[in-house]
Amino acid sequence: MKKGEKVILALETSCDETSAAVVSNGSKILANVVSSQIRIHQRYGGVVPEIASRKHMENINYVVKEALEQAQCGPEDLDAVAVTYGPGLVGALLVGLSFAKAAAYALNIPLIGVNHLAAHIYSGFLVEKEVGFPIVSLVVSGGHTNIIHMPRHGHFEVLGQTRDDAAGEVLDKIARAMGLKYPGGPEIEKLAQKGDPERFEFPRAWLGNSYDFSFSGLKSSVLNFLHNAEQRGEEISPRDAAAGFQEAIFEVLIHKTTGAAVEKRVDTVMLVGGVAANKRLRSNLKEKLMRRGIRLIVPPIELCTDNAAMVGCAAHYQYLEGRFSDLTLNAIPNLGFGG
């Protein structure tokens, strides 16, 4: 460990990934260990909160020890312990949070509670440290669909959010109705790659000038479409159907994100969260932004899905500002960006 570097042990257990990372100076990832529970939740068709909490408990020591070993880092090298305290599944959050509080206490170093959505945005800073503010981010995953304006470090203005399901959640639900496995996003992407997005037209909820989203109408429309086809014994092309409703989601995401970026006069947009792994979303958003002279930062897939490195990165900037948490820190399942 070089002198003057700030080394943070970060934990993330907000949903179904148990992750521990060691991040130096907010940019150098010394380790980013992710133990995914996807295979366990697959049989239930989605994340089961109680099982997720139990698995976090089984995994936590292993991921922490592995992260410290990979980083070749002893307890004495750590400057702070960071942890996601919301939003997320409360029982799952509590495992990482309780561990982190005790670890910080045992090590006698600061505890830094991190907002999971902020952490997703900071995954972009792991890719590029020197990003000129302001920026607009689209955080899109199984749990979130948010457009967030960030005028400077640590300040977040939510421009838009989903009024019902998250984009990734809709993809999962539709995939399930089509008999595809969980998580649905990657399965639908695979099908859609060979499909015609214009063959079937699904509704887009523009919601006027708002940057908010609503996907429940689209969801029922797709479920009806699948149901009717089945009743009539009609063979519909799963590829074209997948391409069609994926497009219905992405078009709205791209339109609103671009609109927000233009309104806020930003040079940079970040696309983060699990759904950012989708190649079509990446390339279509990039193209649309490029025409406006705005560049798009998309972290590599392993930093888009839930991981602790992004938590460690966000925590670094809180560390610099002295924004620490105390031992009463609690998990907040519906944590927003208040204050």
Next chain:
Amino acid sequence: MLVLAVDSATNAAGAAVVSEEGILGEFFLNTEKTHSEKLMPLIDQLLRDTGLDLQDIGGIAVSIGPGSFTGLRIGLAAVKGLALFLDKPVVGIPSLDGLARNISPVSGLLCPVIYARRDEVYSALYIHTAGGIERISHYMAVSPRRLVSLLENLDNKEVIFIGDGLDIFPQDLRDSLGPGCNIAGREHRLTRASTIGFLGLEKLKAGKKDNLDDLVPFYIRASAAETRWKSNEKKA
């Protein structure tokens, strides 16, 4: 040996430091605040007030369950976070053992009952022996009626119920137990960190410690989703 004991199996959060000499310090907080908010500040305050450094602790005892799933995880995750970096031995103590141990030696059966939702209690049966308490049944999640019929089939007609689980026993069921049935006082209704600590001390001194990495709460019950999935598998 100084043992730090942590208990969050029931509504109350507790922390204690015990040794061969007795209780050095103990906090017990049965308030509405969540375990997540209570537990670490309690431990911190306990160490300050006892003038101890974490390094003075020889081992950690944690009540491992059964009890509230979330409460158990908060306690155990905290103990994992502490012990991993302090490099101290840890022992998990069944919360029912702790409850039974709340009662001083008696001739009858000890029957701790922890409210388990779904109209059931977590329970096990114990007797006092020369060496302390001895468990004579499985740990179980059981309906009050089944537990009572189990007791009725035993020879020992003296039984002491200990714990908040008794609140869900219907009156007729309580009456059916007859005069041999006693109920422990309110001061013994919840697990106590100090009791967990003494049980832990015995285990640690006997050279027993748990594997910290693999230690998980003693839930007794599978998660509801798992149970459903398994019964569907059987049907299919």
